């Protein structure tokens with residue numbers, strides 16, 4: 001009431017014309033500011049980008065954390081997906097586009113320097129918790145652009161785990177067996193198994209049985225004609241023994257390797273229908289793949305060299321995948337107890353890790369005569385395989401050294 005009456009006093013004392021002018025100028029000022037703010041909000045996305053990148057220069061900790069995530073040999077990208085389902089901060093969500101642009105920017109600018117190594121160690125728990133929240137809903141699931149299709153017991157797990165260290169590789173941990181056992185579930189099911197990826201990251205999986213699956217080349221081709229295929233090959237004789245060792249560990253009652261290897265041992269008739277032996281006829285299986293894919297889309301990794309020189313093999317694989325050579329000898333160390341190279345920092349952990357007990361098993365001792373006969377059996381197929389791939393895997397040299405040592 002009081003304000004009402006004071007207004008009446010005011011209006012009665014001030015001439016109506018002045019009052020009108022005052023109100024009009026107020027309205028014009030209001031209109032002017034409204035238009036200005038509208039203009040600013042239209043410009044905001046551009047400014048946001050600029051300011052965001054400005055923070056890149058000033059707020060070291062935030063972006064060192066982000067850079068660490070991109071180049072971390074151990075944790076970074078697991079957090080992108082494993083954190084899915086965690087609540088992310090609404091403020092950060094609002095910056096999704098800008099952060100993604102920044103991530104892209106950092107990827108092209110940053111390189112893993114010793115300084116980053118130091119920063120990585122200094123990251124606090126709070127920082128890593130923040131990273132989980134900040135990045136939980138980025139990326140999308142995609143069908144793989146590269147698959148490790150074989151061979152069983154070739155060293156496929158070692159290769160995949162080493163590749164997963166690369167910040168631009170995201171891979172399913174388990175073997176999906178989509179193109180051999182689960183094809184009827186459809187591509188959506190398959191895609192759903194994949195981890196989310198950001199732009200520029202490669203989605204991968206490994207299922208070693210694809211290499212010997214008749215339908216697999218056609219099926220994979222119909223999904224993606226330009227897919228990259230990786231095949232880890234190993235001396236077929238050692239591979240067969242490794243395969244047998246795995247079966248034996250599950251079924252100790254099976255006959256000996258020597259018994260299973262022959263249709264008729266006296267006649268020297270090898271049982272090539274036994275899967276442990278059939279898988280090693282690489283040339284035969286490769287022929288089916290070559291009907292669908294050019295050799296330029298295939299890369300062959302030497303299972304033997306993957307053990308003695310993992311960084312060397314990794315360099316070639318990264319080149320083939322069009323990736324920066326980030327996984328290098330710095331990422332491996334030789335574990336004497338395991339007898340194999342192990343990762344200093346695997347993708348999902350910051351502590352060194354070797355592969356599990358099922359990788360690098362002790363093989364049973366096989367009759368040297370059987371081994372010699374198997375080498376002889378494989379020789380022409382190996383030669384054919386070297387010719388087809390244009391690579392000499394030198395398995396015959398192993399045979400020579402094996403026979404020398406058995407004579408000693």
Ligand SMILES: Nc1ncnc2c1ncn2[C@@H]1O[C@H](COP(=O)(O)OS(=O)(=O)O)[C@@H](OP(=O)(O)O)[C@H]1O
Nearest residue numbers: 152153154155156157158242340341355359360361
């Ligand atoms: N770094 C490292 N650590 C442990 N093992 C290694 C490594 N690199 C290659 N290998 C060899 O990998 C063989 C197993 O091959 P796969 O992973 O392809 O096996 S599987 O098909 O997935 O079951 C496995 O075969 P076995 O030695 O017969 O167990 C190893 O010889």
